Amino acid sequence: MSVYKRLASLGLELPPPPKPVAAYIPWVRTGNLIYTSGQVPIAGGKPLCVGIVPTEVPPDKANAAARLCALNMLAVLHAATGEDLDRVTRVVRLGVFVACTPNFTAQPQVGNGASELMVEVFGEEIGRHARSAVGCSALPLGVPVEVDGVFEVRG
Amino acid sequence: MSVYKRLASLGLELPPPPKPVAAYIPWVRTGNLIYTSGQVPIAGGKPLCVGIVPTEVPPDKANAAARLCALNMLAVLHAATGEDLDRVTRVVRLGVFVACTPNFTAQPQVGNGASELMVEVFGEEIGRHARSAVGCSALPLGVPVEVDGVFEVRG
Amino acid sequence: MSVYKRLASLGLELPPPPKPVAAYIPWVRTGNLIYTSGQVPIAGGKPLCVGIVPTEVPPDKANAAARLCALNMLAVLHAATGEDLDRVTRVVRLGVFVACTPNFTAQPQVGNGASELMVEVFGEEIGRHARSAVGCSALPLGVPVEVDGVFEVRG
Numbered sequence: 001m002s003v004y005k006r007l008a009s010l011g012l013e014l015p016p017p018p019k020p021v022a023a024y025i026p027w028v029r030t031g032n033l034i035y036t037s038g039q040v041p042i043a044g045g046k047p048l049c050v051g052i053v054p055t056e057v058p059p060d061k062a063n064a065a066a067r068l069c070a071l072n073m074l075a076v077l078h079a080a081t082g083e084d085l086d087r088v089t090r091v092v093r094l095g096v097f098v099a100c101t102p103n104f105t106a107q108p109q110v111g112n113g114a115s116e117l118m119v120e121v122f123g124e125e126i127g128r129h130a131r132s133a134v135g136c137s138a139l140p141l142g143v144p145v146e147v148d149g150v151f152e153v154r155g
Numbered sequence: 156m157s158v159y160k161r162l163a164s165l166g167l168e169l170p171p172p173p174k175p176v177a178a179y180i181p182w183v184r185t186g187n188l189i190y191t192s193g194q195v196p197i198a199g200g201k202p203l204c205v206g207i208v209p210t211e212v213p214p215d216k217a218n219a220a221a222r223l224c225a226l227n228m229l230a231v232l233h234a235a236t237g238e239d240l241d242r243v244t245r246v247v248r249l250g251v252f253v254a255c256t257p258n259f260t261a262q263p264q265v266g267n268g269a270s271e272l273m274v275e276v277f278g279e280e281i282g283r284h285a286r287s288a289v290g291c292s293a294l295p296l297g298v299p300v301e302v303d304g305v306f307e308v309r310g
Numbered sequence: 311m312s313v314y315k316r317l318a319s320l321g322l323e324l325p326p327p328p329k330p331v332a333a334y335i336p337w338v339r340t341g342n343l344i345y346t347s348g349q350v351p352i353a354g355g356k357p358l359c360v361g362i363v364p365t366e367v368p369p370d371k372a373n374a375a376a377r378l379c380a381l382n383m384l385a386v387l388h389a390a391t392g393e394d395l396d397r398v399t400r401v402v403r404l405g406v407f408v409a410c411t412p413n414f415t416a417q418p419q420v421g422n423g424a425s426e427l428m429v430e431v432f433g434e435e436i437g438r439h440a441r442s443a444v445g446c447s448a449l450p451l452g453v454p455v456e457v458d459g460v461f462e463v464r465g
Binding site for chain 1: 176179181182185257291
């Protein structure tokens with residue numbers, strides 16, 4: 001099944017790719033790799049939520065925010081692949097940063113919001129990836145999670 | 156000398172590769188590069204230590220934890236190379252995350268626990284690598300350090 | 311215009327590449343990619359400033375520190391390219407870590423200090439890059455910002 005059919009069957013629509021909030025661009029291709037800039041959980045130009053996990057943003061909300069980061073990343077990748085996500089041959093790596101308190105330990109569960117979307121959209125073989133998930137002190141716009149990625153493409 | 160002989164002469168045994176604690180996989184290969192997921196200092200399924208550096212975990216203990224992260228990374232890489240670590244042609248980069256207080260500044264000394272093992276095991280020419288070491292607010296399972304990597308392989 | 315002419319016209323001089331503060335090396339090349347180690351804002355062996363943003367280091371000072379990180383990165387890259395920065399065909403990615411309080415949200419503006427130097431020195435086509443900018447709890451030597459990078463080179 002094509003990536004776009006899977007997106008539709010999940011009830012997901014690609015947003016316009018978010019504009020970078022500073023002096024960088026959304027993606028760069030080198031060889032067969034596409035590096036995507038850190039994505040934040042913005043929809044319609046507004047953060048889904050702001051604050052630190054878990055005191056200000058509960059973990060399940062942060063998980064939903066990570067999923068939105070991944071959806072925005074797919075929008076960037078859609079543009080990066082000339083609007084052909086089926087050219088993605090592998091999700092190589094995701095980097096997940098969770099703004100959290102010093103005693104929060106469920107960064108992996110937050111990151112799963114992004115990781116699971118990748119597998120749902122690309123399937124097991126292409127979508128499964130290496131990942132690091134770490135806590136951080138704070139993030140741009142005050143959002144609770146930021147996700148970047150490396151993807152392998154053909155053509 | 157082969158990597159396995161060096162491991163033996165160091166008195167080290169590769170553990171079974173730790174299972175990812177969430178929806179990702181331990182490594183992905185793209186071209187001649189292997190990306191390994193963030194490794195934590197777990198032995199026999201249990202964290203070597205938990206807490207923030209230096210108030211809850213002293214720096215030398217965190218250094219030992221970083222070394223254990225690197226040993227777990229070698230176990231992953233052993234699997235990733237078809238059980239032939241001698242196919243590693245270069246340790247390209249390590250990323251070191253240290254859960255620490257805002258006034259801790261010895262992240263490099265903590266990270267050396269991982270970096271020095273790479274050089275001991277692969278030798279100077281293959282083992283020396285680029286690295287970033289940063290402080291973070293908290294890590295999965297409450298561990299004080301997490302390490303990920305990029306490796307170049309042949310064959 | 312060559313990279314060196316641009317540097318001169320900006321009034322910038324490449325420092326000697328900073329020595330790593332621990333058991334790693336400043337850069338590694340694999341294929342056409344050069345990975346540079348995390349650079350800190352050191353000049354003449356001394357940190358430009360130390361402390362957390364924004365309580366101890368104001369954001370505009372942290373922006374200047376990020377620019378210095380990038381200048382040090384160029385010094386490393388100068389060595390990595392056999393003293394020929396014109397062989398850089400693309401700035402692929404920068405990773406920006408800002409030591410900050412939990413309510414600081416202007417990591418992108420701090421990171422711009424590094425990103426804008428890349429574009430000034432390499433021009434739009436080569437210099438524009440993917441980027442992630444995140445807050446962290448603390449950094450080596452107590453500096454407020456650390457920057458690492460991935461570059462594509464020819465020859």
